[in-house]
Amino acid sequence: MIQPHQNYTRQQAIDLYKHLLLPRRIEERMLKLLRQNKISKWFSGIGQEAISVGVTEALHKQDYLLPMHRNLGLFTTRGVDLYKLFCQWLGKADGFTGGRDRSFHFGVPEKRIVGMISHLAATIPVADGLALASQLRNEGFVACSFCGDGATSEGEFHEALNLAAVWKLPVIFIIENNGYGLSTPTNEQYACNDLVDRALGYGLGGMKVDGNNIFEVMDAIRKARKSALNGTPTLIEAKTFRMRGHEEASGTFYVPDEKFEEWKKKDPIDRFSQWLQAEQGITEKELESIKEEVDSSFLPQLDRALEAEDPKFDLNAEKQRLFSPVIFRNTAEPTSSTSEKRFVDAIQFSLQQAFEEDDDFLIMGQDIAEYGGVFKVTEGFVDQFGKDRIRNTPIIEAGALGCAVGLALEGLKPIVEMQFADFISCGYNQIINNISKAQYRWMPPLNITVRAPHGAGVGAGPFHSQSPEGWFMQHPGLKIVVPATVKDAQNLLYSSLHDPNPVLFFEHKKLYRSIREMTPDQCVPEPLGQAKVRREGHDATIVTYGMGLHWAQDIASAYAEKGFELEVVDLRCLAPLDFETVQQSVVKTNKVLLLQEPSATLGPMSELSSLIMEQCFEHLDAPVLRCSSHDMPIPYNPELEKEYLADARLQETLDKLLAY
Incomplete structure (x- = not known):
């Protein structure tokens, strides 16, 4: 029988049981709706509730949660509006994305929840960015990111874990190891004994827990939170089992029957109810009464959502969701002084002015700190602005871009330097699937600027000379800036940095030191998109x-x-x-x-x-x-x-x- 490491009053135990039971009862009802063709898809977390509920119970309200498909208990335990939650699953206008995205592809900023996307592991680096914001501002919160065993094979998983360890971020990574990545068993996914074994290689703390024992999950999270705030991020592998298919349409024919029999005995709700009866004296009648109370807490909201209005397509309204309005508040005193600048000088000048004016700016990239970047754009910046704001990263692109999303969600203004624009392909997933679609789906504006030295004419060959700016034109939600003059390099970069929307800023390498121009010694912002x-x-x-x-x-x-x-x-x-x-x-x-x-x-x-x-x-x-x-x-x-x-x-x- 499961046993807690702390004492619970009778009421505390009942409340915890309600938190475990609520997502189970909701899921059972959603499965009925699926069979009635009232929802299109369902990713079941039945049997895994102890992880979501236990993690959420053990964390503090200011801590961020970055869930996946099977974490309904996280939303219900955080007290997310159930009517809006049901509308989200039903694709209704009152859902969190207004019908623009499905299932758990949404976040709730006021509840400190950052939603997932279908590309597994893509939100794990976002947790790094949130945690970095906490660290920089000394705010004392942690970010906790979930993924399944399958997602641990993705590159962004590895980049995020490595970055968290190197920067000693207050972050917790949780692997819900439920035995299968869709139908692929874990023995075909990785060769180590346990996924938590990877923690040592990254320099992370590591814990393996029984994911169906809510008390064990909660104890591990409390320890991991304390450790993360003291500079040691933690990887937790929660062993559990998926009692239904990857999603309902896939079925479970690929899982041996004995697996279900084995894990049915470890059902987290059954185990908890047994503990309630043995240790708290709760009767079967009381348990049934609790179940009825839980049902009554959500069924009216579900009925209301079923009758809610579907969204209506309004092209202007949809387009307005792509970008936030740009408001420049330049309070600097005008200057009449000018100086001759090269293209590269103008870019450096623009960055320097922005960094001097606003402490929320920081830049991340390879070799950009003491070395000053391969083109020396940030040379001297470490001495002026410090290592917190001028940050060398490991050789990563996706990890840095995902981190920028988390920083922007916390109101910082991150800049990510691609060492060469050619390498932006390594971060394509983050730009296209996280960043460009963010505001249209549910996120607040993301003030992210990606600087990318591009272009040929310098004899650098096929991997350092490409001009990939056109790759991104078909993805609404991004602004793409390509200056050609020194003055534009100066002012358009400054405008990009202050634009609340994501901007890709392409800088031609051959122009860096080949053109000169007299420009004012002050950047002048202007709206982007004017030829x-x-x-x-x-x-x-x-x-x-x-x-x-x-x-x-x-x-x-x-x-x-x-x-x-x-x-x-x-x-x-x-x-x-x-x-x-x-x-x-x-x-x-x-x-x-x-x-x-x-x-x-x-x-x-x-x-x-x-x-x-x-x-x-x-x-x-x-x-x-x-x-x-x-x-x-x-x-x-x-x-x-x-x-x-x-x-x-x-x-x-x-x-x-x-x-x-």
């Missing part, structure tokens, strides 16, 4: 951005000597895309060449070409032409690279356009 006409003309329009602007200006100057006046439009931002400025120029010149550094297929200009054909067709005197780099990896040898880049075919393409 600029860099050169007036009437014979044709070249639309471009980034390095393309310099190619366009050079050829426009050369063709002016031949009597052609070319208009050059610099997009500056790929999202939001200022199509109005492009449209006005096309209507004026009637011919357009779209110039980009990335390869042609699915590059940013492919989208722009479609928009021009759809909305400006009647004003065109020639086909829309694109000039792009070749559809191939970027070669290393400078002669090969020169012929690869779009600039090598710009004159040929322009001549074709003008001759049409």
Whole structure:
């Protein structure tokens, strides 16, 4: 029989039993609704309630919880509004995501709950960010992240655990080892005896507990919380069993019958009720009465949710959820001083001004502290702002980006430096599935800036020269900024840092030290998403951005000597895309060449070409032409690279356009 390590009054014991019983009774009712086709899917936590309830009971109310599919008891024990909870599962308008996401894919900020996404392990690094916020501000709360045994094979699990250990964060990681990742048994998932064995390798504390014994779970969490606040994060493996399928449609045919018989004897609610009867003198009649009381606490809310309204699609309202309004509050005194700056100097200047003005800014990345980053953008920042705000990370991308989500949720303003933009692919999951969709689903605004040195022309080969900015254009919820001038590098970065929404800021490596400009010694914020006409003309329009602007200006100057006046439009931002400025120029010149550094297929200009054909067709005197780099990896040898880049075919393409 299970036994607590502390004394419980009769009422305390009954209250704990109610907390265990409530998610079980709700689940049993939801399974009926599933069979009636009133909900579309259900991931059952029956048999695992002691973990969710025990963890939540043992933690403090200010501690963060980052649950998964089978943690209903966490929500009910934290007192989440049951009507809204039922509406969420039913896809109703009054659900936490208003029908925009399903099941447990939501959070409740006021209850310190950060919801999951389908990509397992993706929210584990978020716990690091929340814990780091606690550590930096000395607020004394911990973050507790859940995952299943299957998710421990994901890269973000390992990155998050390693980062937590290195930074000694107040975080607890809980593995609910229920024996199967969907249908794959644990012996086909990992070769160590227990998953908690991994704790030692990371330098974490480690505990293995009986996940069906609520008292043991609670004792472990109390110890882990104390340890985490003292600088030793803890990995807890809770051994349990999934009494139903991964989700109801998958069934349980792959599980031997004897497994169910074995674990049925360890049912956490049965074990607790036996303890209640043996140690607290609770009778069968009282237990039945408690069950009726628990049912009456949620059934009216469920009935109400079943009758609630479905959401209605309003395109404007849906789009407004993508971004929060931008309000600049620049209180700095105006200055008339200017100085000559290189592109890299302008970026450094912008960061420095923001960091001096607001202590909530911090930057994370590889080698950015004492070394100053591989391009020396943050050189000297450690001496000025300290190691807490200028943070070297291990060689991770996803872990740092997920950490940034947690920091932003706590009101900090994290910047993540990708050492090279090429490496952003290692963090693609976080950017696309956590960050870009966050506010649309349920989160508050995330002030996250991702800096990414991109571009070719420096003989760096196929893994240090890519321009991946176009990869992100099809994912609403991100702003994508690509400056081409020193002044834009300075002001658009400053604007990005103060934008409450996620911004990807691409900095061309070849421009870092090759262009100079006199700029004010003060950053001036402006709204993101405004293109600029860099050169007036009437014979044709070249639309471009980034390095393309310099190619366009050079050829426009050369063709002016031949009597052609070319208009050059610099997009500056790929999202939001200022199509109005492009449209006005096309209507004026009637011919357009779209110039980009990335390869042609699915590059940013492919989208722009479609928009021009759809909305400006009647004003065109020639086909829309694109000039792009070749559809191939970027070669290393400078002669090969020169012929690869779009600039090598710009004159040929322009001549074709003008001759049409």
